[in-house]
Amino acid sequence: MSSLFDFEQREERYAVMGNPVSHSKSPFIHAAFARQCGHTISYDAIQVDTGGLAQALGNFQAAGGKGVNITVPFKQEAFALCNETSLRAQQARAVNTITFRADGTRYGDNTDGVGLVRDILHNHGGVIARRRVLLLGAGGAARGVAGPLLAEMPAQLAITNRTPDKALELAAEFSDMGTVTGCGFPALAGKSFDLIINATAASLHQELPPLPEDVVAPGGWCYDMMYSAQPTIFMRWASEHGADKALDGLGMLVEQAAEAFYLWRGVRPQTAPVIAALRKNN
Ligand code: ATR
Numbered sequence: 001m002s003s004l005f006d007f008e009q010r011e012e013r014y015a016v017m018g019n020p021v022s023h024s025k026s027p028f029i030h031a032a033f034a035r036q037c038g039h040t041i042s043y044d045a046i047q048v049d050t051g052g053l054a055q056a057l058g059n060f061q062a063a064g065g066k067g068v069n070i071t072v073p074f075k076q077e078a079f080a081l082c083n084e085t086s087l088r089a090q091q092a093r094a095v096n097t098i099t100f101r102a103d104g105t106r107y108g109d110n111t112d113g114v115g116l117v118r119d120i121l122h123n124h125g126g127v128i129a130r131r132r133v134l135l136l137g138a139g140g141a142a143r144g145v146a147g148p149l150l151a152e153m154p155a156q157l158a159i160t161n162r163t164p165d166k167a168l169e170l171a172a173e174f175s176d177m178g179t180v181t182g183c184g185f186p187a188l189a190g191k192s193f194d195l196i197i198n199a200t201a202a203s204l205h206q207e208l209p210p211l212p213e214d215v216v217a218p219g220g221w222c223y224d225m226m227y228s229a230q231p232t233i234f235m236r237w238a239s240e241h242g243a244d245k246a247l248d249g250l251g252m253l254v255e256q257a258a259e260a261f262y263l264w265r266g267v268r269p270q271t272a273p274v275i276a277a278l279r280k281n282n
Pocket of ligand 1: 136137138139140141142161162163166199200201202207208209210
């Protein structure tokens with residue numbers, strides 16, 4: 001027999017949609033946040049075929065889903081499928097968190113950039129303000145973090161890309177937010193930076209961006225937005241080239257999830273125990 005209590009205790013449903021998605025750590029992360037906060041939710045990984053995002057979102061929403069995270073390769077498409085989007089999603093032109101509202105509309109946000117910034121500032125005790133920051137790449141990953149990085153008021157943000165025109169275009173788009181320049185890798189010769197963030201897909205292919213030998217300033221940090229059980233090729237390069245710290249993107253992953261959880265659930269979970277658990281399981 002059903003009662004009012006059944007209704008109160010019903011799980012609220014969330015999911016991550018992507019392709020591939022079976023190895024996503026998001027179900028583990030959100031389950032840990034929910035346990036920590038005493039919330040009853042379900043969070044699944046849903047593989048979506050190319051061209052199938054609109055249908056998948058519609059189905060999940062019709063089944064009473066409260067929200068979804070969107071991962072590769074659907075973040076740009078998700079942006080177009082929302083009724084309203086946040087400023088940071090508009091800057092990124094991509095959405096990684098959708099909230100299904102009671103009136104049936106979809107609110108799209110992007111928590112990737114704030115996840116990166118929180119990981120650097122709060123988890124690692126780093127500084128972005130007044131520092132010379134180099135952002136490697138000019139694809140979706142770089143676009144997603146440029147706005148939140150500039151909001152921290154670095155001395156400069158240099159965007160460097162294998163295809164220089166894309167870096168120039170991205171820099172021009174963000175030029176009203178601070179000192180932003182765009183260039184190709186050869187133009188980095190003779191320059192050095194306090195914080196170098198790898199937003200290229202190079203580490204995925206075990207490749208290194210073609211950086212000059214002395215690009216890491218004394219005391220400089222390097223951050224790879226990728227992560228893997230072993231230090232990435234970029235992290236190893238950073239350690240060999242004088243970086244004070246060589247960081248991976250695991251903390252960013254957990255922080256972007258925490259921001260999504262906050263958007264959905266109104267509670268900010270603690271991230272440190274979840275990051276530690278993921279490192280242990282890796
Ligand atoms: P994402 O959404 O992950 O950013 P993307 O939009 O396809 O994916 O962008 C990939 C980025 O990684 C681009 O900046 C790409 O440079 P190009 O614009 O010149 O293609 C960069 N990239 C990929 N492999 C690279 C490599 N081996 N060295 C340097 N940059 C690389």
